[in-house]
Amino acid sequence: xxxxxxxxxxxxxxxxxxxxxxxxxxxxxxxxxxxxxxxxxxxxxxxxxxxxxxxxxxxxxxxxxxxxxxxxxxxxxxxxxxxxxxxxxxxxxxxxxxxxxxxxxxxxxxxxx
Amino acid sequence: xxxxxxxxxxxxxxxxxxxxxxxxxxxxxxxxxxxxxxxxxxxxxxxxxxxxxxxxxxxxxxxxxxxxxxxxxxxxxxxxxxxxxxxxxxxxxxxxxxxxxxxxxxxxxxx
Numbered sequence: 361x362x363x364x365x366x367x368x369x370x371x372x373x374x375x376x377x378x379x380x381x382x383x384x385x386x387x388x389x390x391x392x393x394x395x396x397x398x399x400x401x402x403x404x405x406x407x408x409x410x411x412x413x414x415x416x417x418x419x420x421x422x423x424x425x426x427x428x429x430x431x432x433x434x435x436x437x438x439x440x441x442x443x444x445x446x447x448x449x450x451x452x453x454x455x456x457x458x459x460x461x462x463x464x465x466x467x468x469x470x471x472x473x
Numbered sequence: 474x475x476x477x478x479x480x481x482x483x484x485x486x487x488x489x490x491x492x493x494x495x496x497x498x499x500x501x502x503x504x505x506x507x508x509x510x511x512x513x514x515x516x517x518x519x520x521x522x523x524x525x526x527x528x529x530x531x532x533x534x535x536x537x538x539x540x541x542x543x544x545x546x547x548x549x550x551x552x553x554x555x556x557x558x559x560x561x562x563x564x565x566x567x568x569x570x571x572x573x574x575x576x577x578x579x580x581x582x583x584x
Binding site: 397450 | 507509511513515516517518521559561563572573574576577579
């Protein structure tokens with residue numbers, strides 16, 4: 361089955377710790393995205409990647425980092441510089457980056473201990 | 474299994490037409506339903522609905538939730554070419570804090 365997966369479903373972070381959220385897709389999509397969703401707010405774009413080995417900052421990139429070494433994978437690292445990391449993180453992918461439908465993963469909820 | 478279904482998958486109308494997009498869901502411990510407009514990269518938030526029967530309105534767009542029917546509609550009146558986009562519906566649940574997206578409705582508004 362083709363799809364987009366995220367892991368883990370829940371992640372706990374200690375103060376000062378970096379954590380990495382996984383996002384994998386087997387849809388052969390070129391573009392991938394990371395969003396953050398906070399209660400009562402819409403999605404906010406953290407980073408996006410239009411093609412392998414390339415990525416751009418979104419609206420709220422500070423405190424986050426990404427890599428795109430493989431087409432299938434777009435991991436997001438929440439660094440210790442992100443002062444308010446508690447949120448629901450969603451990964452998405454699309455065939456291209458010009459307004460095609462984005463397919464969303466199931467999300468990862470990050471909690472700070 | 475939780476799911477969100479949008480219909481139609483695509484729709485082509487002419488400027489000035491009124492459209493109604495549908496979203497139905499099967500989600501345990503429903504918390505809220507959100508509508509987004511996706512044009513280029515990031516979806517733009519439109520509405521969040523938590524209570525049944527209360528219409529939310531923003532300009533030519535309006536939306537209402539029917540918890541009994543487990544569905545929501547998004548209405549766009551007097552459509553313009555700038556309304557052309559993919560409209561996404563997402564549902565949040567309390568128990569596991571999941572957020573499930575529908576496949577989206579691609580709306581094309583022709584001049």
